[in-house]
Amino acid sequence: MAKIITVTSGKGGVGKTTSAASLGAGLAKAGKKTVVIDFDVGLRNLDLVMGCERRVVFDFVNVIQDDIRVQQALIKDKRLDNLFILPASQTRDKDALDRDGVGRVLDELKQDFDYIVCDSPAGIEKGALMALYFADEAIVVANPEVSSVRDSDRIIGILNSRSKRAEEGREPVKQHLLLTRYDPDRVEQGDMLKTDDVLEILAIPLLGVIPQDKIVLTASNVGTPVVLEDSSIAGQAYQDAVQRLLGHDVPMRFIEPRKTNWFSRLLRRSA
Amino acid sequence: MRLFEYFLGNRPRTADAAKDRLKLIVVRDRAATGEGPDFLPMLQKDLIEVVRRYVDIDDDKVQVDVDRKDNLSMLEVNIELPGRFGPNS
Ligand SMILES: Nc1ncnc2c1ncn2[C@@H]1O[C@H](COP(=O)(O)OP(=O)(O)OP(=O)(O)O)[C@@H](O)[C@H]1O
Ligand SMILES: [Mg+2]
Numbered sequence A: 001m002a003k004i005i006t007v008t009s010g011k012g013g014v015g016k017t018t019s020a021a022s023l024g025a026g027l028a029k030a031g032k033k034t035v036v037i038d039f040d041v042g043l044r045n046l047d048l049v050m051g052c053e054r055r056v057v058f059d060f061v062n063v064i065q066d067d068i069r070v071q072q073a074l075i076k077d078k079r080l081d082n083l084f085i086l087p088a089s090q091t092r093d094k095d096a097l098d099r100d101g102v103g104r105v106l107d108e109l110k111q112d113f114d115y116i117v118c119d120s121p122a123g124i125e126k127g128a129l130m131a132l133y134f135a136d137e138a139i140v141v142a143n144p145e146v147s148s149v150r151d152s153d154r155i156i157g158i159l160n161s162r163s164k165r166a167e168e169g170r171e172p173v174k175q176h177l178l179l180t181r182y183d184p185d186r187v188e189q190g191d192m193l194k195t196d197d198v199l200e201i202l203a204i205p206l207l208g209v210i211p212q213d214k215i216v217l218t219a220s221n222v223g224t225p226v227v228l229e230d231s232s233i234a235g236q237a238y239q240d241a242v243q244r245l246l247g248h249d250v251p252m253r254f255i256e257p258r259k260t261n262w263f264s265r266l267l268r269r270s271a
Numbered sequence B: 001m002r003l004f005e006y007f008l009g010n011r012p013r014t015a016d017a018a019k020d021r022l023k024l025i026v027v028r029d030r031a032a033t034g035e036g037p038d039f040l041p042m043l044q045k046d047l048i049e050v051v052r053r054y055v056d057i058d059d060d061k062v063q064v065d066v067d068r069k070d071n072l073s074m075l076e077v078n079i080e081l082p083g084r085f086g087p088n089s
Helices: A016-029 A060-065 A099-112 A126-133 A146-162 A184-189 A195-202 A215-222 A233-245 A262-270 B002-008 B014-033 B040-052
Strands: A003-008 A034-038 A083-086 A115-119 A137-142 A174-182 A206-211 B062-069 B072-079
Touching: A003 A016, A003 A126, A016 A034, A016 A083, A016 A115, A016 A137, A016 A174, A016 A233, A060 A099, A099 A115, A099 A126, A115 A126, A126 A146, A137 A146, A137 A195, A146 A174, A146 A195, A146 B014, A174 A195, A195 A206, A195 B014, A206 A233, A215 A233, B040 B062, B040 B072
Parallel strands: A003 A115, A003 A137, A034 A083, A034 A115, A137 A174, A174 A206
Antiparallel strands: B062 B072
16 A cells, blocks of 8 residues: 655745655655656646656546546656656646545555655645645655745644544644755855754654755756766755655765865855 | 955854744744644743753753633743742742
């Protein structure tokens, strides 16, 4: 039976899709049969970030409304045998997903997969609520920045009160914090919230810290999940996060400023 | 100018302001929505820290509680100090 993991944030543009793609690909690479589902109906992007946009025939909404079987809509990744993508519809709106329909599709996928990773849309409206409703675990993606942390706090509250688990009084959704776009230099300068500051406010366990890295843009240009870029720091940070998700104890990396000589440090500080 | 401040060591650390502002607003949001974890543990931790600047106390000597009535809430704080304090001691 698959575990359902929702990647959510409240605030938009913090790195949910980037993270869902990388965690999904990382889990698949670790041998887990994984499907990543795009819940961002009307603004689908997961297909682009994962590099399968030209192979989309049917989508999530077709499966729920149009009698298309879920197997017909699943796209198998070209790089990893264990990885599948269920794209969102680009032409419908967020109301196209109804709770019973989504529940049915998830139940079916649960039989076949080890992990179901749900890429949530931004906001706290219907689409985001739908993406988190069925979650067993949630990855709250935040940037070290005031509005993102505040919105994360809201989404944590919503996970605690509006998920299926909360409604049924079962064990609460297990939550993880994924801090992305972290810039150790700016943290050291005192201009960016540090990991501990964010943890103190949000008070959920830390899954990982993903540094700000140019590779994220270039990887998205060609449709490669960042986690597969082995030599990049963001890629390695995502690999570590996957290991932690699988229950392994891995130390945090890339949270200290990179060592440079005093002169370039000085230049950077005064920039 | 920034370089100057850097050497003087008084460049403002804006991250501290961010953290302080966040702490306040998050507590208000939580109270307004009725969602999310309680702020009491955070308050308790802060209180312990403040009291410790003056008196050496254990973690469990600070109790905080909210007493909710119809449209008013009372914050109850109980801090137990070791020994007897004050001018008559
Ligand atoms: N670690 C990182 N370093 C640099 N850029 C990043 C990083 N993570 C994400 N980005 C960039 O941030 C932007 C938003 O990322 P992404 O689309 O994953 O966010 P999102 O939360 O899914 O957005 P939305 O709320 O619109 O769905 C993208 O341009 C992405 O390349
Ligand atoms: Mg997205």
